[in-house]
Amino acid sequence: MTRIYFTVTNSLVYDQRMQRICTSLANNGYAVTLIGRKLKSDPLPEKTAYRNILLTCFFSKTILFYAEYNIRLFFYLLTQKMDIICAIDADTLLPCLFYSRLKKVKRVYDAHEYFSEQKEIVIRKRVQWVWQRIEKWCIPQFKNGYTVNELLQVTFQNKFGVNYTIIRNLPIQPADYPSNNTPLANTKVILYQGAVNHGRCFETLIPAMKQVNAQLWIIGTGNFFDAAKQLIEAHQLTQKVILTGALLPEKLKEITPGAYLGLTLFEANGLNQKHSLANRFFDYIMAGIPQICVNFPAYAAIQQKYPVTYMVDDTHEDTLAAAMNKLLNDTVLYNQLQQQCYIARKELNWQKEEIKLLLFWKNICIS
Template sequence: MKVSIKRKATILTTSELATDHRLHKLSKSLEQAGYQCEFVCRIKSNHLPFKGTNKVHYLNTIWQSSALFYLIYNLRIFFFLLFHKTNLIISIDLDTLVGCGLAKLFKQSKLIFDSHEYFPESPEINKKPWIKAIWKLAEKFFIPLVDIGITVCQPIADIYKNKYNKDFLIIRNAPSAKREIKETSITSKQRLFTILYQGAVNNGRALRELVQAMNFIEEAQLIIVGSGDIFEELKKLSDPLGDKVLMTGKVPFDKVASYTANADLGIALLEDMGLNNYYALPNRLFDSLHAGLPMLGINFPEIEKFINEYKFGTTIDNIEPQNIAKAINKIINNPSQLKEWHENALSARKYVNWEDESHKLISILKTN
């Protein structure tokens, strides 16, 4: 039965809407629960055009990064929400929770905190003690104000429960079961074996080591789909390798699937740079599973558990370039194993989908 839309939900984020698929899936789920959704995001230089139907409010912060950006953006969020009618405030990650939490103090709106990562221990701030201390203070003050907490894996939920006695729903970022997948054979479909990294091109993703590993891998191409803080550095590092490394830059989320479906091996390697990385469950694991793409991951708990549970890849215990190359060469030289992983991934798709994941949130919202 179709639910009449009477209430408004406002999703606040620092992410780029054209490249963050989870935000759009979240908005559709909220609509199923009876909410009319809108986005609030920052004006970002060189952002890709947003093609969705939801209303978007852009907030200008002048600064694109640094502490001043986060200060100004959260102040702008606070004043926007203070004078804006909404029934449900959805804060995406800790970097928007301060503004959303302050508004919650003055409004009757419910507050959802959707924590895609454990922000205080993200690689960008984990080695900056005073900045990390500020975010931990923000977390300590504002998480108790949250009405519904959401996160991506059990270890992060456990951190919030142990520190603040706050229960968080686990909603993994799986693709929709209705998403069309272009079926591809995992063997001999391309002249070169294709290795795919998709996601943010930032510190902590073992991307420097991955590029260097290509020096020891023959008849293969690495495609890096995404952009981020170390994009230009990585481009210079990969230049001597020529066509062995292709960097696409930003790609809209509706276009990324074509890269995933036509690759031979996906990559989910991370550096040990704090609890955020250690307990990470990257989006690309779910996208790869749905595309039938085998994975090479790091043996951190959640990554290893996911790959082993669905038997669609393997993990390594260190990210030295030669060790990465050794693992990939072994995979290239074992096409029967690669085909088995491909088939296992396709078989597992029916057990991992957004509809099942988001049902937990929809049920709570419909009864409140």
């Protein structure tokens, strides 16, 4: 049985992407171990088809956390035996590279995003320089890997000389997803789910809600969470904009179909945002709710085939308010987009994308 280890720096209980990947591989005969970070506030992972390992760190943020976690991860890996090591994003590249060279095992890079081009890194030039150096040295040594769309595939090929497979992070299609969604509340709910991070347009989205007759639920945590709370208070929107914090995937799957519409918004700072293909984009489609989405190339390509979203060319306050009001009031357009969601989710689901994942790992094992 092929032993595969995956490494991330985040919590394991909220990472639906890695849960899907690891479950698919474990259910198809691989011995899978997922290594992540232990946070005091997180519940322990439930029993899964794969093994979960949590590393505890003294530091929780800044470069000190990444340095500590990478050191702890490397020395933990030295105590393990495996056939393949897979780094998830650039923040675990170094220990995986060192281990694979030392132990002479195959290595794979899961390039879920262009790490050094995230806004929170782009705006800190010294920090970006460090991550760019790590990517420049490590990624060309990971000849096998996959990413989430054609734009990132081409970027990695031009920048690092690697030819990665495309495996999108699509949600599982339940057998019993309803075609008529039950509303979450008496008022219409606009939903943002995902990381509450810099670059996700909260600076304009939150004040835009003053012009919108609906509630905004922000589900998630991240490095902009405290700032988002301050913005809500500063604009006196505590009754209209609700910060729930992170929710377990099972709870989120219950909530999402009850929202009226979703939001997939990014600022155009950094290639990572411009070339993104966010998980939430597909989650909204699977839940059967139209969404407002920034008009970036990866989303525009899907929109051309499946018109499931109302696209905006900028994320200014008035633009977002007008877009939300458009979908809240134009029932004909809303129903057209919703019907397209029902059509699209028959194709844009994990059951179909899983086939690509299994073929990729089969080829890695026999190469």
